Amino acid sequence: MKDSMAGSSPPLNERINMATLTIRDALNQALREEILRDENVFVMGEEVAEYDGAYKVTRGLWKEFGDKRVVDTPITELGFAAVGVGAAMAGLRPVIEFMTWNFSILASDQIINHASAMRYMSGGQFTVPIVFRGPNGSAYQVSSQHSHALEAMYANFPGLKVVMPSTAADAKGLLKSSIRDDNPVIFLEQERMYGLKGEVPEDEDFTIPLGVADVKREGKDCTIVARSMTVPLALQAAELIQKDFDVSVEVIDPRTIKPLDVDTIVNSVKKTNRLVIAEESHAFASVGAEISYQVLENAFDYLDAPIKRISTAEAPMPYAKNLEAASLPSVEKIVAAVKEVCYL
Amino acid sequence: MPKAATRQKTEPKAAKDAKNGKSGPLDDIIKKHQSADFVDVELAKKEYLKRRSSQLESIKRTDKKLLRSMLYQMVLGRRFEEKCAEVYRMGKIGGFCHLYIGQEAIAVGSMLATDEKDMVITSYRDHVQAMVKGIRPEAVMAELYGKEGGCVKGKGGSMHMFSKEFEFYGGHGIVGGQIGVATGMAYAAKYRNSGQLVLCFFGEAAVNQGIFHESLNMAQLWELPCIYICENNQYGMGTSQDRAMSTRNIAKKADAFEMANEFVDGMDVMAVREATLRAIDRARKKSLPTLLEVRAYRYMGHSMSDPGNYRTREEIVKYQERDPIVLFKDSLKEAKVFGDKDFEKIEQEAMAAVDAAVRFAEESPLPNESELLTDVYA
Numbered sequence: 209m210k211d212s213m214a215g216s217s218p219p220l221n222e223r224i225n226m227a228t229l230t231i232r233d234a235l236n237q238a239l240r241e242e243i244l245r246d247e248n249v250f251v252m253g254e255e256v257a258e259y260d261g262a263y264k265v266t267r268g269l270w271k272e273f274g275d276k277r278v279v280d281t282p283i284t285e286l287g288f289a290a291v292g293v294g295a296a297m298a299g300l301r302p303v304i305e306f307m308t309w310n311f312s313i314l315a316s317d318q319i320i321n322h323a324s325a326m327r328y329m330s331g332g333q334f335t336v337p338i339v340f341r342g343p344n345g346s347a348y349q350v351s352s353q354h355s356h357a358l359e360a361m362y363a364n365f366p367g368l369k370v371v372m373p374s375t376a377a378d379a380k381g382l383l384k385s386s387i388r389d390d391n392p393v394i395f396l397e398q399e400r401m402y403g404l405k406g407e408v409p410e411d412e413d414f415t416i417p418l419g420v421a422d423v424k425r426e427g428k429d430c431t432i433v434a435r436s437m438t439v440p441l442a443l444q445a446a447e448l449i450q451k452d453f454d455v456s457v458e459v460i461d462p463r464t465i466k467p468l469d470v471d472t473i474v475n476s477v478k479k480t481n482r483l484v485i486a487e488e489s490h491a492f493a494s495v496g497a498e499i500s501y502q503v504l505e506n507a508f509d510y511l512d513a514p515i516k517r518i519s520t521a522e523a524p525m526p527y528a529k530n531l532e533a534a535s536l537p538s539v540e541k542i543v544a545a546v547k548e549v550c551y552l
Numbered sequence: 553m554p555k556a557a558t559r560q561k562t563e564p565k566a567a568k569d570a571k572n573g574k575s576g577p578l579d580d581i582i583k584k585h586q587s588a589d590f591v592d593v594e595l596a597k598k599e600y601l602k603r604r605s606s607q608l609e610s611i612k613r614t615d616k617k618l619l620r621s622m623l624y625q626m627v628l629g630r631r632f633e634e635k636c637a638e639v640y641r642m643g644k645i646g647g648f649c650h651l652y653i654g655q656e657a658i659a660v661g662s663m664l665a666t667d668e669k670d671m672v673i674t675s676y677r678d679h680v681q682a683m684v685k686g687i688r689p690e691a692v693m694a695e696l697y698g699k700e701g702g703c704v705k706g707k708g709g710s711m712h713m714f715s716k717e718f719e720f721y722g723g724h725g726i727v728g729g730q731i732g733v734a735t736g737m738a739y740a741a742k743y744r745n746s747g748q749l750v751l752c753f754f755g756e757a758a759v760n761q762g763i764f765h766e767s768l769n770m771a772q773l774w775e776l777p778c779i780y781i782c783e784n785n786q787y788g789m790g791t792s793q794d795r796a797m798s799t800r801n802i803a804k805k806a807d808a809f810e811m812a813n814e815f816v817d818g819m820d821v822m823a824v825r826e827a828t829l830r831a832i833d834r835a836r837k838k839s840l841p842t843l844l845e846v847r848a849y850r851y852m853g854h855s856m857s858d859p860g861n862y863r864t865r866e867e868i869v870k871y872q873e874r875d876p877i878v879l880f881k882d883s884l885k886e887a888k889v890f891g892d893k894d895f896e897k898i899e900q901e902a903m904a905a906v907d908a909a910v911r912f913a914e915e916s917p918l919p920n921e922s923e924l925l926t927d928v929y930a
Binding site for chain 2: 250276281282284286287288289290291292293294295296297298299300302317318321322326327328329330331332333334335337366367369389390391
């Protein structure tokens with residue numbers, strides 16, 4: 209599944225020079241460019257420096273920029289998250305890597321109680337311009353303590369922004385925007401997607417604004433809202449449905465979970481009258497649940513079928529390959545859901 | 553590593569007199585200020601005489617204007633917190649309200665040894681630190697009242713005083729959380745070569761949190777200019793240190809990180825000052841952190857909602873006999889720096905400041921409801 213998942217090319221201006229990059233290298237470029245651009249930007253986390261990053265997102269940065277800008281930490285997630293928060297309050301722009309977001313739960317006191325609330329409880333005096341980033345969700349048979357998807361949890365707290373790219377261009381443009389943002393940003397990558405390739409503008413000022421969804425595939429009969437790993441799955445499902453049933457599916461990637469571009473989603477549903485939500489996340493109180501509510505509130509009269517959600521099974525992630533596959537969203541599950549809402 | 557100011561080698565004359573069985577006014581003073589930290593009366597006398605002698609020596613070395621400022625801030629802190637208790641009982645202050653009474657020597661002794669540019673961060677017991685750092689008592693009291701004129705516009709309350717202008721990085725409500733944030737502030741100071749250092753206050757109960765150990769490890773590993781000040785008031789909410797910690801010796805926990813550390817008598821403002829000055833020297837010259845364990849005693853309950861049923865009146869009175877303000881005044885008098893008239897004037901000034909703070913808080917309007925959704929995002 210690693211590299212075979214089809215990435216999509218976002219609609220981009222053809223005059224811009226493009227490079228074909230993996231998501232991993234697109235993230236690396238974003239980090240490198242922002243370190244060069246702003247002397248207050250530094251990258252900190254476990255194995256980010258000498259080891260080149262557990263998933264090689266920071267490859268080469270330590271050799272190029274040295275100890276000051278690329279900092280290996282002890283295995284002390286709460287501690288180095290706190291160092292990031294304090295450093296951000298005192299004027300720096302830290303990019304804190306979690307080897308996986310599962311480990312961020314140890315640091316959630318600093319992210320939630322401190323980073324998210326700091327600006328508000330200081331009456332607007334202290335901002336926390338920090339990016340927490342790393343792989344979120346499942347990987348390859350890494351089981352129950354390394355597969356959590358935490359976007360719903362973090363998106364629940366005012367003060368945080370939550371970003372989930374699904375293409376190389378989005379990864380680069382959104383990471384650069386996140387680093388330049390004055391708020392704490394939760395930047396969620398996906399280990400299975402690091403090797404996906406896509407075209408990325410070479411312009412160093414290329415950014416993608418936070419809070420703007422992207423229509424990854426235009427269609428008129430049914431909307432799929434997908435994010436992160438489910439975007440390439442939804443695109444494959446859309447192609448299959450088109451081929452087999454001549455039904456045109458629109459795929460929308462919010463790209464930013466918070467703030468959520470509700471308008472783009474609602475406008476699409478008003479056009480297609482049907483909605484499937486595909487998410488790699490447990491269903492209960494998920495981001496998909498929020499999207500459903502937003503659509504019900506804003507486009508209730510336009511719906512021709514109940515909203516259908518494809519989510520991760522309501523169990524901790526199993527190890528066995530077949531059980532893991534059964535737990536996760538898949539092209540087949542998304543196809544079945546689209547057929548259901550389209551009464552095919 | 554320098555020894556604590558309480559452990560000087562030279563024996564004062566008064567101590568020799570005491571040993572030789574000579575009695576006099578000294579006995580009364582000893583009785584009055586008898587150390588509560590030491591059960592053995594003879595040992596208590598010795599400790600007391602050493603400490604008192606060092607306080608006098610330290611006073612002689614210190615600028616008179618600064619001494620006055622120290623005493624004023626201690627008295628202001630005491631009177632301000634007493635007023636807080638009073639208006640809290642009247643329902644003027646909501647939520648939690650943790651008072652600093654008995655611990656004034658720690659904030660004043662350490663913070664007035666630093667420069668204005670230095671950064672300070674503390675726990676939820678933050679009113680006095682906020683004022684010593686420069687926030688006006690009016691803005692602190694108005695914050696307690698939840699008024700627009702509060703230092704964070706009524707959004708934080710008792711536990712969350714902040715001032716960017718005065719480099720006051722807040723009162724924080726999660727036990728120990730600010731220790732990690734302080735470490736990051738010191739990281740930024742070193743990164744930017746700003747010449748600042750960080751004073752980080754926390755209670756002894758925070759030492760049992762993981763963040764304490766994670767932070768001290770990184771601070772020593774990366775040689776950060778952070779002074780960790782453990783305000784050991786001997787109770788973590790209602791649980792005594794002896795019931796919560798396997799060792800009494802907090803300062804020595806820093807040895808595990810090969811970090812400089814000292815035990816300091818928190819009832820002695822000059823001892824706190826001297827120990828902080830040594831830590832400042834270490835931070836500024838070598839960019840090294842220090843852990844100070846400063847032992848004091850919290851006269852009041854953990855918060856205003858705590859009746860304190862877990863300790864006896866006798867215990868509290870025992871500590872009040874060594875009250876930091878009384879000790880400091882006695883020494884200032886003995887050193888002939890100030891007399892009763894000066895003390896009276898300082899009291900009046902402090903009371904006037906507290907009264908003005910209450911008036912301001914009473915008159916300040918409630919925050920506009922449109923403020924509810926501002927300051928969430930930058």
